[in-house]
Amino acid sequence: MSESHTTPEVTHTHDDDGHAEHPHINYMLIFYALCVLTVLSVLADVLGGDKSKVMVGLIVLTVATFKAMFVMLYFMHIRFEGKWKYALLAPTMILALALIVALAPDIGSEYYMRSTPQAIAHPRHSDDAAIPATHLPKHH
Amino acid sequence: MSHSHAPTAAPLRMGVLIPNGKLAMWLFLGTEIMFFTAFIGTYIVLRLGSPGWPADPEITHIRVWAGGVNTFVLICSSVSVVLAHEAMNLRNYRKATNLILVTLVLSCVFLGIKTYEYSGKFQHDILPGHIPETDQQAIVKLSRQLETATNLPVLRQRERDLKAGTGKDKLLGDVREQIAKLAPLETACRPIKDIASGKAAAEGHQTTLYDIQEQFAGVKGSYVAAHEHAEKTTEPSSLDAMARLRDVVAAIASTKPEEDTSTRKGAELLKGYFESKLPTPVADPVTPAQPGAPVPAAAPASPTASEPVSWQQVSASEEARKLLAASAPILESHHQILETVEVSHPILYGNIFASSYFLMTGFHTLHVIIGMFMFGIIIWLGMSNRLGDQHAVLVENCGLYWHFVDLVWIFLFPLIYIVQLGS
Numbered sequence: 001m002s003e004s005h006t007t008p009e010v011t012h013t014h015d016d017d018g019h020a021e022h023p024h025i026n027y028m029l030i031f032y033a034l035c036v037l038t039v040l041s042v043l044a045d046v047l048g049g050d051k052s053k054v055m056v057g058l059i060v061l062t063v064a065t066f067k068a069m070f071v072m073l074y075f076m077h078i079r080f081e082g083k084w085k086y087a088l089l090a091p092t093m094i095l096a097l098a099l100i101v102a103l104a105p106d107i108g109s110e111y112y113m114r115s116t117p118q119a120i121a122h123p124r125h126s127d128d129a130a131i132p133a134t135h136l137p138k139h140h
Numbered sequence: 141m142s143h144s145h146a147p148t149a150a151p152l153r154m155g156v157l158i159p160n161g162k163l164a165m166w167l168f169l170g171t172e173i174m175f176f177t178a179f180i181g182t183y184i185v186l187r188l189g190s191p192g193w194p195a196d197p198e199i200t201h202i203r204v205w206a207g208g209v210n211t212f213v214l215i216c217s218s219v220s221v222v223l224a225h226e227a228m229n230l231r232n233y234r235k236a237t238n239l240i241l242v243t244l245v246l247s248c249v250f251l252g253i254k255t256y257e258y259s260g261k262f263q264h265d266i267l268p269g270h271i272p273e274t275d276q277q278a279i280v281k282l283s284r285q286l287e288t289a290t291n292l293p294v295l296r297q298r299e300r301d302l303k304a305g306t307g308k309d310k311l312l313g314d315v316r317e318q319i320a321k322l323a324p325l326e327t328a329c330r331p332i333k334d335i336a337s338g339k340a341a342a343e344g345h346q347t348t349l350y351d352i353q354e355q356f357a358g359v360k361g362s363y364v365a366a367h368e369h370a371e372k373t374t375e376p377s378s379l380d381a382m383a384r385l386r387d388v389v390a391a392i393a394s395t396k397p398e399e400d401t402s403t404r405k406g407a408e409l410l411k412g413y414f415e416s417k418l419p420t421p422v423a424d425p426v427t428p429a430q431p432g433a434p435v436p437a438a439a440p441a442s443p444t445a446s447e448p449v450s451w452q453q454v455s456a457s458e459e460a461r462k463l464l465a466a467s468a469p470i471l472e473s474h475h476q477i478l479e480t481v482e483v484s485h486p487i488l489y490g491n492i493f494a495s496s497y498f499l500m501t502g503f504h505t506l507h508v509i510i511g512m513f514m515f516g517i518i519i520w521l522g523m524s525n526r527l528g529d530q531h532a533v534l535v536e537n538c539g540l541y542w543h544f545v546d547l548v549w550i551f552l553f554p555l556i557y558i559v560q561l562g563s
Contacts, residue, residue: 027222034215040352041493042208053560067550075222075543084156088163092170103181108188137509 023080029075037067162428165537167382169544176548178557181501183496188561190489195560199487200497201260210253211549217246221539224518226536236535237522243513247508254505255465261494268498271490275349278486282352283336285481287414288319295319306423326473353483363475365406367468409471451507500552507545514538 041060048056073079188195194200224239237284261267272278287293295318302312331356334340335369487493518535521527 015255027219027226031215031219034218035212038208038211038215040552041211041558042204045204057559057561060558065553066548068547070314071218071547071550075218076540082157084158084163085166088156088166089170093172096174099174099177100181103185106185106189110191111186112187 006022022113025074030070031069034067037063159449159533161342161533161537165540168304169540172544176500176503176551179496180499180551182436183500183555186492186496192488194487194490194493199377199485199492200490201264201266202557203260205255206253207553210250211553213246213250213253214546214549217243218543221542225536225539228532231529233522233527237519238528240515240518240522240538244519245513247512247515250507250508251512254501260422261497265484266487267492268491268495268496271494272484272486273490274486275301275489278330278349278484279347280336280354280482282356282483283329283333286332286478289477289481290322291323292319292322292327298391321470322474328362328409330412332359333354337348349483349486356483360475360478362405362409363471366409367471367475368406403533423438433493487505497556501555504545504548504552507541507548510543511542514541550555 041063044056044059044063048059078085158166192349197204220239220242224236224243227233227236245421265271272281286322295315299312299315299319301314302308332352335345335355396520460496515538517539518527518531520533
């Protein structure tokens with residue numbers, strides 16, 4: 001996605017080997033984009049409510065990814081850096097992703113035995129309802 | 141020889157064509173990406189593996205608006221730091237210093253809001269290892285909080301230590317008096333302690349958290365009632381005081397024991413004070429004094445042990461009136477102790493939530509604080525007119541670091557504050 005979305009007013013082309021001399025960037029445009037995206041996150045939270053948890057989750061995480069992209073590409077000037085960025089950031093990205101891949105089999109798997117107080121208080125599956133459940137905690 | 145005439149080749153250049161400092165910063169940021177990915181990854185696993193994860197802001201005291209404002213503050217600071225970098229490239233050092241100053245102020249605002257959020261967590265005891273997850277744990281916590289609030293375990297330890305030593309009789313006396321003053325409170329809270337320790341269950345009483353809440357409210361209420369009784373006896377008129385005492389007696393007598401109202405409990409609490417202060421235990425059943433009846437004149441203040449007196453007689457004595465008046469501040473202090481304790485509601489997975497929350501936001505905040513020191517150095521250089529071209533990389537590196545801090549927050553904000561998945 002880094003190359004596909006529109007570039008905010010880049011006046012010079014970039015030089016793959018050069019450093020420091022990046023083109024002029026309209027930082028305020030990036031700032032407005034980040035603000036709009038933040039408002040979007042909060043709106044998704046307010047309007048989403050309890051009904052569409054998955055949808056809200058997907059929206060806010062996508063928005064966060066876009067914000068991160070803007071910050072990295074323009075504020076950190078990644079877009080205008082030399083090819084060294086690939087050599088430098090690839091290993092760390094691979095290792096970071098490897099952690100997620102390594103954890104993936106555990107994502108969403110339960111950690112508590114059915115007999116623990118937590119599992120009894122909040123049965124995950126409908127057949128668990130057979131377990132005599134203590135009443136759920138009341139909050140106000 | 142021919143070599144010297146060869147066309148001059150471009151000199152060989154080793155390494156990456158960026159300043160060493162910048163390369164080092166990027167390498168460091170590479171490790172930082174892995175550092176935070178590990179936390180965020182484990183958080184997601186833990187969260188999705190714990191159905192019923194607390195996501196309700198009312199329970200976790202997460203303030204979405206505070207997180208949102210902090211996101212905005214960090215975005216603003218990212219802009220100001222990148223503009224400072226630009227100003228450095230244009231050799232406008234004064235502007236660069238000012239922009240870094242703006243960034244520092246914004247980071248202070250971020251820390252301020254963070255402090256507000258953290259103080260809310262501490263106030264409601266949303267801390268790792270402090271949160272009851274079941275009703276029974278909530279009951280045990282209340283009992284322990286009551287014990288800690290009275291300070292009795294500490295006083296008892298002091299008493300033991302002093303007893304072992306010599307020549308500290310006065311101190312020992314003070315400690316014993318403090319313990320004696322707290323005794324009625326301890327008695328009032330004993331039922332809660334019995335339930336928490338399982339003693340009540342062993343005797344066949346089934347207690348829920350709801351019962352405990354009622355019980356605790358009852359103890360508080362009885363203190364209010366007792367204080368009300370006691371305070372009125374400080375009125376100068378002795379006759380009024382006596383009338384008041386009769387009311388206390390009447391309150392105990394007129395309510396049936398099974399009713400257990402807070403007035404009755406409060407009156408009994410007061411009676412307890414007399415029993416602990418007067419030489420002879422007074423255990424007689426009580427008959428309410430007739431309203432308007434003459435106050436018995438000069439009831440024996442210190443009856444002999446062989447001749448137990450009625451509560452009515454004692455309460456009518458002048459000494460008792462003084463004791464009653466003196467008990468008002470003690471009752472008040474007990475009530476204040478009770479007011480510091482609250483029944484906590486169990487939060488399922490509250491502890492692991494608190495651990496994740498403080499780990500992630502805590503490390504992020506630590507990064508913010510380190511960034512503030514970096515800005516401080518640049519501002520110091522700028523203020524002393526020493527900021528120059530040689531610092532361009534320094535400012536750029538600080539900017540890169542700060543953008544990374546912003547980047548982490550960009551992910552923490554939705555993950556901690558907004559996403560309700562798995563809850």
